[in-house]
Amino acid sequence: MTVTTSSSDTEPGDISVNSPVIWGSHVLTLRADNNIIVNASLTSTGTTGSDGLILQYAQTTSSGTYTINSPINLAAGSLFQTQNGSSGPITYKIITDVSALQNMNADLSGRYALGSDIDASATRNWNSGAGFAPVGNSSNAFSGSFEGLGHVVSGLSINRPSENNVGLFGYANGAIIIGNVSLSNASIIGNNSVGALVGAANSTTINHADANGTIIGNDSVGGLLGYASYSLVTASFATGVVTGSGSRVGGLAGNVDNLSAVSDSYAEGRVRGASHVGGLIGYLGANSTATYVYSTSDVTGGAYVGGLVGYNDGAVVESYATGKLSGGSSADTGGLIGYNSASGTVDRSYWDIETTGVSTGCATNLGGCSATGLTTAAALLHQSYPGFSFWPAVPWGHWYGIHGYTRPFLRSEYSTIIRNSSASIDGDESQGQLRPCQQSRFRSPDRRQPLRYVGHEQPCGHRVFTGGLDRLQFLRNIRRRQSHDLRSRDQSPRQRTSWLVRHDKRQLDRECWLARRLGQRKLLHRRPDRPEHQRQHLAELLCHRGHQWKLLRRWTHRLER
Incomplete structure (x- = not known):
């Protein structure tokens, strides 16, 4: 079966999967002239090479790609294939268990894809306690590609304190791509070049990957990646x-060198090392870059300690740091950079003076350091970040944020708890009418869906005060959705269809203000002979006599049309 679309003057030629799809004994082919966006799960139950999924993207464009925001579930032995434009198709081997994951060592140039989540907790007892054997080493590097298809590898254990290049992939050289995969609750112990996903990477691309766990090593130790070159x-x-007994220790990557680049990425947690210790990157080498990045990691080190980068020889652009810094001397502990060399540059970057406990952005600065310290209150305001590319004001912007409630966060963040805020929030972002809540979960604006609460129960007083990126779309969704998490049990049907869900006096006061404003406009149109003060008085009466619902609903109907 083939689903196809084509570009035209009015349509971009994208295929978006917005509802779960399950099929059996055949191959489903998605052919798009431009992009393929998987926003809901795709599941094939077939187990042969005649079953599975083919993604054909960028068939008539040069910029199309495929994006996986929800898992693709495939059985072992079935087919997964991708094709970019007129290039030849790429066929992947499906992995569904931890033994097959380990067997990647048998073919280090192979193409692999995860067909399901994998429980790797048994690896802690493998090899007499040494655990999982990293895929690839400096003599025989992994040079294939690995597509996670949105799946999670949980409980991976590696205990090899005397070995270098330690991670799920020990050493990757020329790997086409490693991405769309999550590592959860990993325990990784090695010597040098240690990371949860990749120990050392050379000429390799890592895209849409994340890791959580405990990482321990000596030099070049990072939460996701130990060492990166080109x-x-x-x-x-x-x-x-993340703990390193030596130098070049970072929350995301330990050592980023030789024309490497990190973008649209972040780290949070705790980082500890002897020197060159950063919340995101321990050492950023010459001609390497870190753009659109941030760190909320608490950092402890002996020398060259930075909230974002410990030692910078490269370029840092549009970044910020908030984690608490400790251990180093004031001379080499900076809110952003511990040591900024003569070749190092920092531009459009910020740090929180209060949470970091440091008043200097670049502790030792021999290069260019354009870093601004902010108070915590100021850090929640968009205007405090001049030069940041906030979406939607900047169509291609990399940053997003709820003005007054959160620090900036990345558009690439898909469905994560917003932790970099004074209080998590839920509400109508489009107008900034958001109220504090203990914890909320949001979907990314990149998904082109309303920003909404994802959990099952609201932990705050009002049940769901939901918002949308587009007001008209939000109005339509309020009419469509009748699920428990988008309304309060004690609301009348009229209240459920209004464009704001109201739960306290402040919101009722706002309704009256809207009703008065709308009432004045209506009265101005119908009775232009009345003086303005009489029109205001009549509008006030309309509100307090309970007619505001009628006015607001008329306004809602007009907006929906």
Whole structure:
């Protein structure tokens, strides 16, 4: 079966999967002239090479790609294939268990894809306690590609304190791409070049990957990646605890060198090292870059300690750091950079003076350091970040944020708890009418869906005060959705269809204000002979006599049309 679309003057030629799809004994082919966006799960139950999924993207464009925001479930032995434009098709081997994951060592140039989540907790007892054997080493590197298809590898254990290049992939050289995969609750112990996903990467691309766990090593230790050379890391993050007894220790990557680049990525957790210790990157080498990045990691080190980068020889652009810094002397502990060399540059970057406990952005600065310290209150305001590319004001912007409630966060963040805020929030972002809540979960604006609460129960007082990126779309969705998490049990049907869900006096006061304003407009149109003060008085009466619902609903109907 083939689903196809084509570009035209009015249509971009994209295929978006917005509802779950399950099929059996055949191959489903998605052919798009431009992009394929998987926003809901795709599941094939077939088990042969005649079953599975083919993604054909960018068939008539040069910029199309495929994006996986929800898992693709495939059985072992079935087919997964991708094709970019007129290039030849790429066929992947499906992995559905931890033994097959380990067997990648048998073919280090192979193409692999995860067909399901994998429980790797049994690896802690493998090899007399040494655990999982990293895929690839410096003599025989992994040079294939690995497509996670949105799946999670949980409980991976590696305990090899005397070995270098330690991670799920020990050493990757020329790997086409490693991405769309999550590592959860990983325990990784090695010597040098240690990371949860990749120990050392050369000429490798890591895209949409994340890791959580405990990482321990000596030099070049990172939460996701230990050492990178001529490599690219995009739209990735790491959380957890990273400890290095030596130097070049970072929350995301330990050592980023030789024309490598990290973008649209972040780290949070705790980072500890002896020197060159950063919340995101321990050492950023010459001609390497870190753009659209941030760190909320608490950092402890002996020398060259930075909230974002410990030692910078490269370029840092559009970044910020908030984690608490400790251990180093004031001379080499900076809110953003511990040591900024003569070749190092920092531009459009910020740090929180209060949460970091440091008043200097670049502790030792021999290069160019354009870093601004902010108070915590100011850090929640968009205007505090001049030069940041906020979406939607900037159509291609990399940053997003709820003005007054959160620090900036990346558009590449898909469905994560917003932790970099004074209080998590839920509400109508489009007008900034958001109220504090203990914890909320949001979907990314990149998904082109209303920003909404994803959990099952609201932990705050009002049940769901939901909002949308587009007001008209939000109005339509309020009419459509009748699920428990988008309304309060004690609301009348009229209230459920209004464009704001109201739960306290402040919101009722706002309704009256809207009703008065709308009432004045209506009265101005119908009775232009009345003086303005009489029109205001009549509008006030309309509100307090309970007619505001009628006015607001008329306004809603007009907007929907």
